[in-house]
Amino acid sequence: MSLRTKLILLALVPLLVVTGIFSAVTLHQGDILMERELQIFEQNLRRSKETALKDYVSIMRTAIEFVRQNAANDDEARDKVMALMQEASFSDDGYFYAYTHDGLNLVHAAQPALVGRDMYDFQDSSGNYLIQNLIRIADNGGGYYQYLWQQPSTGREVDKVGYVEQIEDWQWMFGTGLYIDDIAAEMRAIEAGVDANVKQTLWAILLALMVSIGVVVSAGVLFNVHEHRLADQNLKELSHKTVQHQEEERRRVSRELHDGINQLLVSVKYRLETAMTHIPEGDSVAQESLVKGGEVLNRAIQEVRRISHDLRPSVLDDLGLLAALNQLLDDFRERSGIVMDIDIQPPQEDISEEVATTLYRIVQEALSNVEKHAQATRLALSLEEDAEGLFLCISDNGVGIAEKDAYARRGIGLRNMRERVEFLGGEFEVSPRPGNGTRIMASFKQYQA
Structure with missing residues (x-):
């Protein structure tokens, strides 16, 4: 597991745990609060209905007293009261x-069908002696009673709350009631609304959690990208410094070989030639040995010069990029026999040392690859300057390379070519064409010394 993943998990796990605990506490507290609020609402709603029932009965009692006061006798009063209640x-x-x-x-x-019937022993569907209980409550001064009764508008048996009182001298129990199924409906509606609010809260928490996770992950990705870019930049700078150090070291070793060892070998050669003039003509063995020694010495001198030239051609430092390229191409043509189409246009402005060295190394590496791997018979090289910058293009008609292998090499191969060019602000492109050769292009917008 990478360090970045560990850091992201370290940030996300506490966030998830806290969110889970907060959600659980919110749900639990929401359930408790909802139950408490529903109980209070139900009690208040029921109390309001009971108050209304008592008010209706009180109004009826006032009407009964008025009828009794204006009736001729009790029989007439009873008849008028029953008619009033019926309407x-x-x-x-x-x-x-x-x-x-x-x-x-x-x-x-x-x-109306119940009028005149004896209902004293009537029981509702719950087994309660309804009329007996209502009479008992009325005898005790009046009060409320909940029971089951058929609802006229629906025909269903539902809960009903009644309030009854008595007319003592008539030995009557009278009252009214309200069906409370609407209370249950209102409670269900309120509960559904509360559930919807809880769900909205949970969705809001989930959305906030997702946004937080997105922020953490995005921050981690951005941090990782920034670190990668910084590391890549540092790596490029280190690679560039390494290349610079290598070039300086090559220049030094090349100078040492050319001015030191090579001069010593040349001095030894002159001494051998001088020694040969002092050997008697009859001593053929000594002369032959000196001649062979001179030949070996000549090969050693040529090898030292070749190594010195490969490390850092002195002509690049002394005469510039164009002369160095021409010498490199002439040596390659003579050595490989490949037909070459060369188009090198001298730039109007001086090229910086780093760009010149990079271009020379690209051509050197490309020629080495063509000679070793391409099996080409023709090579084209162009170096041009225009308003947009300096452009180098090398192409051959060889076997080409697969795209997946284009940057497989190490050292001063194609990968280092790209790194050196891009570090100097240029662009590098390899167009592998299996079976149709390879084309390498490098360009610099800023190349002046």
């Missing part, structure tokens, strides 16, 4: 009912 309503399912102390139904606006 009174306050909602689609709001009506009044009245029973005697023995359970005989006197008034039922929603179900």
